[in-house]
Amino acid sequence: MADALLDVRQLSRRFAALDALKEVDFRVEAGEIHALIGPNGAGKTTFIHHVSGALQPDSGSVHFAGRDVTKLAMHQRVAAGMARSYQITNVFLGLSALDNVALAVQGRSDAGSSFRFWRPVRREKALFDEARTYLEQVGLHAKSGALAGTLSHGEQRALELAMALATRPQLLLLDEPMAGTGPEESARMVDLIEHLARHVTILLVEHDMNAVFRLADRISVLVNGQLICTGTPDEVKNDASVRRAYLGDHL
Numbered sequence: 001m002a003d004a005l006l007d008v009r010q011l012s013r014r015f016a017a018l019d020a021l022k023e024v025d026f027r028v029e030a031g032e033i034h035a036l037i038g039p040n041g042a043g044k045t046t047f048i049h050h051v052s053g054a055l056q057p058d059s060g061s062v063h064f065a066g067r068d069v070t071k072l073a074m075h076q077r078v079a080a081g082m083a084r085s086y087q088i089t090n091v092f093l094g095l096s097a098l099d100n101v102a103l104a105v106q107g108r109s110d111a112g113s114s115f116r117f118w119r120p121v122r123r124e125k126a127l128f129d130e131a132r133t134y135l136e137q138v139g140l141h142a143k144s145g146a147l148a149g150t151l152s153h154g155e156q157r158a159l160e161l162a163m164a165l166a167t168r169p170q171l172l173l174l175d176e177p178m179a180g181t182g183p184e185e186s187a188r189m190v191d192l193i194e195h196l197a198r199h200v201t202i203l204l205v206e207h208d209m210n211a212v213f214r215l216a217d218r219i220s221v222l223v224n225g226q227l228i229c230t231g232t233p234d235e236v237k238n239d240a241s242v243r244r245a246y247l248g249d250h251l
């Protein structure tokens with residue numbers, strides 16, 4: 001089997017007496033949208049924290065693009081090609097959408113810093129041109145001059161995605177991108193994620209089952225810190241243990 005882009009092996013983490021994650025084996029293949037679902041408190045966010053580097057496991061390992069990244073800090077994982085939409089981004093509400101994305105481009109190590117007295121003008125132009133391409137990819141090009149604080153909630157989430165894309169990730173970690181969005185914005189976000197998935201592998205944690213079953217190539221189900229099933233949407237939907245533990249209520 002080809003190496004997975006993300007390969008998590010036997011990951012365990014306890015919080016006091018609670019097994020938040022128990023010997024989780026989890027793989028994301030390059031090019032797929034892989035959704036992680038499960039009831040409240042199942043350990044999904046804790047798992048994403050271990051993938052992004054915000055938390056360290058008690059045991060087990062995280063391999064990314066063929067490299068053991070278990071001991072790497074978050075910013076090192078971002079530099080290695082892993083982006084987490086809400087965590088690596090800080091939207092500055094008083095700056096324009098374009099300036100926010102330009103800052104994210106600038107923060108990338110290979111883009112160089114223009115916090116210098118003499119800024120090379122050509123580099124500055126390249127930075128803004130690149131930032132515009134990310135705004136276009138998320139459908140925000142018409143709002144590039146708008147202050148981030150004046151954008152709707154859905155547009156701010158799209159802006160966060162543009163800022164995540166500015167790190168040129170191979171893997172995008174999306175933690176509840178539909179949270180707090182209305183039906184219209186949520187439908188737009190589904191379209192946007194579908195569009196982005198042509199260029200980047202996506203690990204999606206989401207409670208909106210319509211969105212998950214529409215978007216995911218494969219779904220993994222976490223219950224009480226244990227992975228009980230991984231498969232295609234149809235396989236997961238028809239799995240008896242999944243129906244018992246979680247999806248029964250949703251279907």
Ligand SMILES: Nc1ncnc2c1ncn2[C@@H]1O[C@H](COP(=O)(O)OP(=O)(O)OP(=O)(O)O)[C@@H](O)[C@H]1O
Nearest residue numbers: 015016018020038039040041042043044045046047
């Ligand atoms: N820092 C912590 N200290 C102690 N317990 C924690 C900590 N973080 C999470 N937990 C516990 O670990 C379990 C898993 O929590 P987690 O937030 O990962 O679940 P989740 O699947 O993301 O839930 P939700 O869908 O509600 O966001 C919960 O019982 C939670 O209370």
